[in-house]
Every structure is written in C-alpha cells, then in structure tokens.
Amino acid sequence: MGEDPTTFSRTVVERRRCARCGGRYEYDRVLSIQRPAAARAAAELELDRRQAEADVAIVRCPACGKFGSDAVRARLLMLGATLGPAVLCAAAAVGLVLLAGMTGKFFWFLALAAALGAAWFALLAVVALVVPTTAKTRPASG
Numbered sequence: 056m057g058e059d060p061t062t063f064s065r066t067v068v069e070r071r072r073c074a075r076c077g078g079r080y081e082y083d084r085v086l087s088i089q090r091p092a093a094a095r096a097a098a099e100l101e102l103d104r105r106q107a108e109a110d111v112a113i114v115r116c117p118a119c120g121k122f123g124s125d126a127v128r129a130r131l132l133m134l135g136a137t138l139g140p141a142v143l144c145a146a147a148a149v150g151l152v153l154l155a156g157m158t159g160k161f162f163w164f165l166a167l168a169a170a171l172g173a174a175w176f177a178l179l180a181v182v183a184l185v186v187p188t189t190a191k192t193r194p195a196s197g
C-alpha cells in the first residue's frame with residue numbers, strides 16, 4: 056500500500072540584530088520535510104527539532120550589508136565537522152602508503168577505507184558549503 060508523501064512545512068521568522076549598525080532585521084526561515092500524510096504528529100516533532108537547531112543560512116543586514124555572525128559561525132562549524140574527518144582520513148591513507156614503503160606491508164583495505172572516508176567527508180564539506188545558501192532579509196517590523 057503506497058502512501059503519497061506529503062510536504063509538511065513551517066515558516067519561522069528569525070530575528071537578528073546587526074553587530075555593526077545595531078539595526079534589527081528578520082527573515083523567513085522555511086522548514087520543509089516530506090512524510091506520509093498519516094505521520095503528521097511525527098512530522099511536527101521533526102519540524103520542532105529542526106526549528107530548535109541553529110539556522111545555517113547566510114544572512115546579511117539589509118541596512119549595511121554585514122553578514123550575521125551566528126550564521127557564519129554555524130556554517131564554519133558544519134564545515135569543520137566535515138572537513139576535519141576528511142583531512143584525518145586522507146592523512147591515514149597517506150600514512151598507510153608511507154608505512155607500506157617502509158615495511159613492505161600494505162594494509163590496502165584500511166587504506167581504501169580511509170581514502171573512501173576522505174572522499175565522503177570532503178563531499179559532505181562541499182554540501183555544507185553549498186546548501187543552504189542565503190536567506191533574504193528585511194528590516195524588522197515593530
């Protein structure tokens with residue numbers, strides 16, 4: 056029995072205060088997930104969970120153009136959390152190759168796993184950089 060996935064979405068108004076000019080601004084953060092229509096309660100819980108997470112959209116002050124610092128920090132954290140393991144895996148792969156040169160024993164399975172891990176985390180890092188990109192801001196109302 057196939058159930059058509061339903062899109063559950065929620066628009067949250069995120070408010071920011073510019074660190075440079077002190078102006079207040081806001082933007083619409085759209086949370087959207089797809090779930091079977093019957094799973095409404097679970098979908099709402101998932102939306103709650105995502106709403107509680109820090110938004111990683113890059114926003115700029117509409118008055119002076121300064122980037123929101125928390126958005127940049129969240130993005131850097133995401134990047135670090137993916138780029139770090141990628142570098143470690145790449146280093147492990149290189150280390151195993153160097154070890155093979157010294158000892159004549161090549162743990163090819165470990166090297167392969169490390170290389171694949173490096174590629175995977177590098178891919179995640181690219182995704183972290185590209186998605187989601189920006190949100191359109193406006194001066195806060197009221």
Ligand SMILES: [Zn+2]
Pocket residue numbers: 073074075076077078116117118119120121
């Ligand atoms: Zn500003």
